[in-house]
Structure formats: structure tokens, C-alpha cells
Amino acid sequence: MTYKTIIGLEIHVELSTKHKIFCNCPNEFGAEANTLVCPTCLGLPGSMPILNKEVLEYAIKAGIAFNGKISNLIKMDRKHYFYSDLPKGYQVSQAEVPFCDGGYLEIELESETKKINLERIHIEEDTGKQIHSEEEETLLDFNRSGVPLIEIVTKPEMNSAEEAKLFLDKLRATLKYIEVSNVKMEEGSLRCDVNINVVDSETGKKSIIAEIKNLNSFRAVVKAIEFEEKRHIDLLEADKNTEKETRRWDEAKGETILMRKKAGASDYRFVVEGAIPPVRISDEWIEEIKTTLPELPQDKKTRFMDSFGLSSYDAGVLTQSKDLSEFFEETLKYIDDSKLVSNWIMGDVLRRLNDDEIEIQESKLSPKALADLLLLVRDDKINNNTGKKVLKEIFDTGNSPEKIVKEKGLIQISDEGELKKIVEEVLNNNEQSIIDFKNGKDRALGFLVGQVMKASRGKANPQLVNKMLLEMMEER
Amino acid sequence: MISKDQVLHIANIAKLRITDEELEPFMEKFDQIIEFVDRIREVDTEDVEPLYQVNEDNELLEYNETNQMISRQEALQNTQEQKYGYFKILKVVE
Numbered sequence A: 001m002t003y004k005t006i007i008g009l010e011i012h013v014e015l016s017t018k019h020k021i022f023c024n025c026p027n028e029f030g031a032e033a034n035t036l037v038c039p040t041c042l043g044l045p046g047s048m049p050i051l052n053k054e055v056l057e058y059a060i061k062a063g064i065a066f067n068g069k070i071s072n073l074i075k076m077d078r079k080h081y082f083y084s085d086l087p088k089g090y091q092v093s094q095a096e097v098p099f100c101d102g103g104y105l106e107i108e109l110e111s112e113t114k115k116i117n118l119e120r121i122h123i124e125e126d127t128g129k130q131i132h133s134e135e136e137e138t139l140l141d142f143n144r145s146g147v148p149l150i151e152i153v154t155k156p157e158m159n160s161a162e163e164a165k166l167f168l169d170k171l172r173a174t175l176k177y178i179e180v181s182n183v184k185m186e187e188g189s190l191r192c193d194v195n196i197n198v199v200d201s202e203t204g205k206k207s208i209i210a211e212i213k214n215l216n217s218f219r220a221v222v223k224a225i226e227f228e229e230k231r232h233i234d235l236l237e238a239d240k241n242t243e244k245e246t247r248r249w250d251e252a253k254g255e256t257i258l259m260r261k262k263a264g265a266s267d268y269r270f271v272v273e274g275a276i277p278p279v280r281i282s283d284e285w286i287e288e289i290k291t292t293l294p295e296l297p298q299d300k301k302t303r304f305m306d307s308f309g310l311s312s313y314d315a316g317v318l319t320q321s322k323d324l325s326e327f328f329e330e331t332l333k334y335i336d337d338s339k340l341v342s343n344w345i346m347g348d349v350l351r352r353l354n355d356d357e358i359e360i361q362e363s364k365l366s367p368k369a370l371a372d373l374l375l376l377v378r379d380d381k382i383n384n385n386t387g388k389k390v391l392k393e394i395f396d397t398g399n400s401p402e403k404i405v406k407e408k409g410l411i412q413i414s415d416e417g418e419l420k421k422i423v424e425e426v427l428n429n430n431e432q433s434i435i436d437f438k439n440g441k442d443r444a445l446g447f448l449v450g451q452v453m454k455a456s457r458g459k460a461n462p463q464l465v466n467k468m469l470l471e472m473m474e475e476r
Numbered sequence B: 001m002i003s004k005d006q007v008l009h010i011a012n013i014a015k016l017r018i019t020d021e022e023l024e025p026f027m028e029k030f031d032q033i034i035e036f037v038d039r040i041r042e043v044d045t046e047d048v049e050p051l052y053q054v055n056e057d058n059e060l061l062e063y064n065e066t067n068q069m070i071s072r073q074e075a076l077q078n079t080q081e082q083k084y085g086y087f088k089i090l091k092v093v094e
């Protein structure tokens, strides 16, 4: 039987405004507990919230970047539930009218570009933070209480863990581009819940949706989805469908655990937040905000394809991160060869960054160093393989390519006279290969080139070696 | 008529304890309130734009200059228990 996985995401993003959403307390991460608080964000009786204009600006920026329709009415509602991190007994959120309706993001699959549509984006306040100690107690810090959030709800249009991961990558990149959030999952400024079920492609039978919480990294999202896919298929096959439920990802156990049956929306008893007057947003203000946005990843991608002749895939990867795209363009200032630069970044550079789990700006490689290295390669001063070794050395030491090449004596030998002796010696030692080659075995030539490269300690110019071998074998 | 279960459910999500003796009178009052509020449905609101508040005006959206921050000591002064500058409560288990 074949199953299709259906995934929708709910993503909470903390906005990096200077102040909290309804009071003037600083919006900062990492301060000592309960030092960034006031009566409003502590939910004390008699305090009055005032909506922070900067929050609307940041939220609207995100709405525009995600191609959504910005509402001309900003209206807040109260969502009631009791929990220890929520001092007022309700969370101020947007239920009826989200500030942003619809929208979409595009992700790059191997074979196609897929559009993932958004349901909505709304504004709400963050809750306090709980720390559970070993001694049967919970400690509460309200510094986070009242930090502005946007919640982005996608349509259930992702069909694999891979697609969910690509979506999150794109989402994070976009938020970083427009500088409205720090988007650090480890600091909780980006949090993601997964809604998932599977459908039997033949019978159309569906498993019941589960909501997965407590996902603290993109890796956890991927692993939880893979775990749930299997659990849902097993449930369907055993004909044991459950109720709609909320589950928690347990990183240590590598599985999801039932938390509770999901509360119905009516249990939240939404009402209009009477303490915050609705705000009418003019189209002019929305347009004004639009002009402050930098070039978005999607537009940059199109530009990279048009002006640098890159493939859709390459342009997509290079524009995924603002820093990487700027690194690429900066490198091109020193070497006018977009294809060569793109190939190296897409290949060895990204591989190394992945291995080290760092971003380009955290590495020791500068655009100038990469350009200098590629000039050496392009001008045949060093060969491709040596270039890769030098790149590794730059990542390790931060030394300039010229210095590395000079100190290690890596300059390519492109002088026939210098190579002649080595080639001759290799031919003398491998007479069988010469016979093989003359009998039509092309592979023998490759072997001989390899032997010369080895004897020259990788420094010989391979094209030249190739040519010399052919000529010198001819003479024998 | 509102059912016993509905009242108990609402009491539960509102974190209210209702005794058996209180339940019956509560149901009656509940019904009366719902009936009263329901009368608003009789108003014809076809083609009427919703009004959420009488003073809708985005001029109210100005930068909030009032800094009302209080010290940690002040923040914690009304709590029964505290530890390391945190409010301390019984362990909350999800």
C-alpha cells in the first residue's frame, strides 16, 4: 500500500523589536530572571496595554515578505486558558481577523519549485518561561512575557520531512533577510509545531491529525515527522485511529509522547480585547513599509539567474542565506567568473561549512581569499586538486592562498622541461601500460597521468601531462 | 437546556469548583443568561460592518514612552515563594 504524508506547520517567531508588545520593557534575551518586567507584562490588575507601533511594522514586513494580504484592520482578541506561564489567564492574540491573510513561500525540490501556501499570520504576545527543576518545583521568569510574536500557519501542503525542512530553511532565511527576528531555535526565537497525518492513496482513508510540540531544532522536526509517518501508517494498518491529539517530541527517546487530547477552539472562549482599541492601517503605510524592505530571497534568486546565468537550483541555494549571497557577490568583485565561483561555493565551500556546522561569516574564508584562490586555479598556477587542498588550508588557518601555495611549494609545474624527466621515468616503469594503451585500453592513460601526478606530488599540470604522455608514447 | 456536562466542562476550563448542590441552580441561571444574551441575535446586522470599539482611531497608536519597569524585588514582593529570583510554584507537568 502507498501512503501520502500531509504536513502543516505552525511557526512562532519572536520579533526583535526594541520593546515588548504592550509595554515599554526591553525585548532582550538572556537577562537575569524577572529583571525586564513591569505591571503590564506581569499581568497585574489595573495595568493597561498599549500596542507598540514597531511590532506592527515588523509584522507587516514579514507579511509582505511572505506574499500575504495585509489587513487594514488590526484587532486583538483574548484567548483564555490557565497555565502558570500566563499570568493574566488569557493570551492577547488575533483570532477573528489576522493581520495577514494567505501568502506563500516557494521551496526548491530537485525537480521543481513548489509553492507552499500560508493560511494566515497573526500577532500575539509570548508567555513567561518555565524552568522545571529536579526538586518537584517550577520556576517562572516573566522577562519573555509580552515579547511580540507572529504565528505563521501554513496550509497542509508539505508531503515529507524534507519538504518541511526546506520550508523552514526558506522561512528562516527570509526572516533573516528582512531583519525582523533573530530566528534562533536554540534561544526560542523560532519555534515550530507540526501537524501531521497520512492518507492511504488507494482507499483515501486518513489517519487523525496529531500536533507535535517541543521541537527544538530543525533536526528534531525532521526526526519527529519521520517517526510520526510510521506511527500513523501503523495505526491505519491496524485500523486503530485515535482522537485528535497533542504529542510531545522526546529527543532522548527519539519518539513522540501523548500529552493530551486537543482542546477545541471554543474552549478558549475568544473575546475581543477591549483594552486595546482596533487600529486602522492605511494602504499608504503598508506601501511605505514595503519600500523599506531589502531585496527578498525570491527576487535575488531571479536576479542571480538572469545576470549570472545560474541554474534555478544554484541560484536558490546561493540566495538561501543573505550572508552567503553577499559573499558570492563580493567574491565576484575580485574575479569576474560567476560560474567558477558558484561551482566552488556550491561544492567544496558549502560542504566544509556543513561539516563544521558554521555559517560563511563565521569561517576563516573571505571573498577576497576565495577569489585569489580561484584566480590561481583559472590561470593554471595550481591545478584543481591542489586548489581544493589550499581551500582546506584557508579554512583551517585563515592564511592567504598565495602564502599557502608559496610555503608549501604547490605552484603547478607547467614547464615541459621540468616534467619531462618525471614522465619519462613513469613510462620506463610502466611498459605494460604503454602496450595496453596502444591496444586501445584508454584507461591505461588515466593510470599513467595518475602516476605522474603522484611523482610530482600533485603539482604537475594534468592537461600538460596528458599531452606529453601521448606525444612521448607515440615516439616509443 | 444546558446540560450538566456542559456546565461541568465550562467550570473545568474556567478552573471553578462547583459542588453537587450548586449544580442545579447554576444550570438554571446559565440558561437565563444565555437566553438573555441570545436576544441580540434578533437584531438584523445584514450589511453592517462590525464595530469593535467606539473609538477606533489609529492616532492612538503612538510610541509608548511610559517606562513602568519595576525591580525584581518589587516584582517578586507579592509571591509566597521564590527562588534564585524566580517565582516558585509546584512542579507543572505536561
Ligand SMILES: [Zn+2]
Residues within 6 Å of the ligand: A020, A023, A024, A025, A036, A037, A038, A039, A040, A041, A042, A146
Ligand atoms: Zn513590561
